[in-house]
Amino acid sequence: MPGFSTDAILLRKIEYGDHDFIISFLTKSQGKISVIAKNAKKSIKRFSGSLDLFSVNHIQCTFPKKKKDALTILAHAELENGFANIRYDVFKTAYASYWIELIHLWLEENRVQTDVYDLLLFSLDALHIGTISKEVLSLIFQIRFMSISGFSPNIENCDTCKTPVDLIDQKNIWFDFNEGRIICQNCIQKRSKYGMTVSKGTLKQLFWINNSDINRADRIKFSSLAITEGARLLESFIPFHIGREFKSLKFLNRIRQEK
Ligand SMILES: [Zn+2]
Known part of the structure; x- marks a missing residue:
């Protein structure tokens, strides 16, 4: 039967x-896909693990025989990594849920985007192992996801006069959500x-984590101001840009307040 097999994150x-x-x-080779897992509640043999959220699986799919609009069938799934450390930590679960909700909302189906797959896998793996703090990891994920998906905000220089952040003579710089860019005091009309x-330091650190080697991300030292400000900026700008509220972010903010 015609079909395909690939690594896939649920x-x-x-x-x-x-x-x-x-x-x-x-998936690594097919982009975002929707499939039907028939009899999945019973068939432990065909679907090892329990097909949990953000688990990595090697999957085999077959195309439906007759109907054109019928869903691709999940024939077999073998668990590769269930990321148990994420699952047992409510904060880590909240962050991972936010990342997958963002991907689910934003990506088109059946468009191959290996770099998004690699970024999500890197982020889940680092969250599971704990090499990078979850707060910093979420900044890395968000800013890089935006770049790859083509809605990268300009945080490098004033979008009007092109003065680089370093040379802008202000401590805090305005970031405009409609335009997705920073704009210096001299150029702001209204x-x-x-x-x-956002403070200059935060903008520079966000720019740096977007452009440096991701495998060296564990060496980044973020100030607590940059973590707080960076999160506030990205977690406000992304939902604004996409035009949707995120259930996962609401949950994340609730547990932050309870802490
Ligand atoms: Zn300017």
């Missing part, structure tokens, strides 16, 4: 009827309703 799982699941995966001021 983004979403919805019950379908009494026995089946409809599952969204981010401040839009949507945006926030």
